Amino acid sequence: MCTVVPISLTVGANRIVPTIAIPHPLGNPSLSKEDEYELRKGLVKKALRALETEVDGQKVFED
Secondary structure (H helix, E strand, O other): OOHHHHHHHHHHOOOOOOOOOOOOOOOOOOHHHHHHHHHHHHHHHHHHHHHHHOOOOOOEOOO
């Protein structure tokens, strides 16, 4: 999980899950508590899917 995908690509990460923003990679303080929970839950699910996915080389998990 990263906020700056080009850096992750440069260092050779094989599974890259983009997050929200540099100061708040896994959240958005302007959201309600419930909406931020759903946002974080979605990011964690995406990261788990990335770990379950076989990759050959580098892959950015946008969706």
